[in-house]
Amino acid sequence: MPKMNSSSEANKKSLHITIPPLDISSILAEADALERAKAEAPWATVKPPKRCMAGECRVRLGLTAFACRCGGYYCGTHRFDDAHACTYDYKAEQQALLSTHMVKVVGKKLDVI
Numbered sequence: 686m687p688k689m690n691s692s693s694e695a696n697k698k699s700l701h702i703t704i705p706p707l708d709i710s711s712i713l714a715e716a717d718a719l720e721r722a723k724a725e726a727p728w729a730t731v732k733p734p735k736r737c738m739a740g741e742c743r744v745r746l747g748l749t750a751f752a753c754r755c756g757g758y759y760c761g762t763h764r765f766d767d768a769h770a771c772t773y774d775y776k777a778e779q780q781a782l783l784s785t786h787m788v789k790v791v792g793k794k795l796d797v798i
Contacts, residue, residue: 737759737763738759746758753771
C-alpha cells in the first residue's frame with residue numbers, strides 16, 4: 686500500500702456542512718399539536734389503576750392494562766366493549782366519521798333505446 690502524507694489525509698477528512706436556520710415556529714406548532722392530541726384522548730393520559738374495573742373481576746393489571754374509550758382499564762378477558770358493559774357509543778362515532786368522509790357516487794343515466 687502506498688503511504689499517504691498527512692496533508693492528503695487532512696484534505697479527505699475535511700467536510701463542509703451547512704446547517705439551515707432553525708425554525709422555532711414549526712417546533713412550537715408540533716408541540717401544540719401534541720398537547721391537543723393528549724387533551725383529546727384523556728383515557729390515554731390517566732395512570733391506570735392496579736386492578737381490572739369490570740364488576741367483580743379485580744385481576745391485577747400490571748403492564749397489560751387495556752384502556753377503553755369509556756375511561757376504564759380492563760384485563761385481557763374484559764377488554765372488549767361487550768365484556769364490561771361499555772357506555773361509549775362506537776356506532777354513533779363511526780356513523781359520524783362515515784358521513785363526513787364518504788362521497789356520494791352517482792352513475793350516469795343510460796339513454797333508452
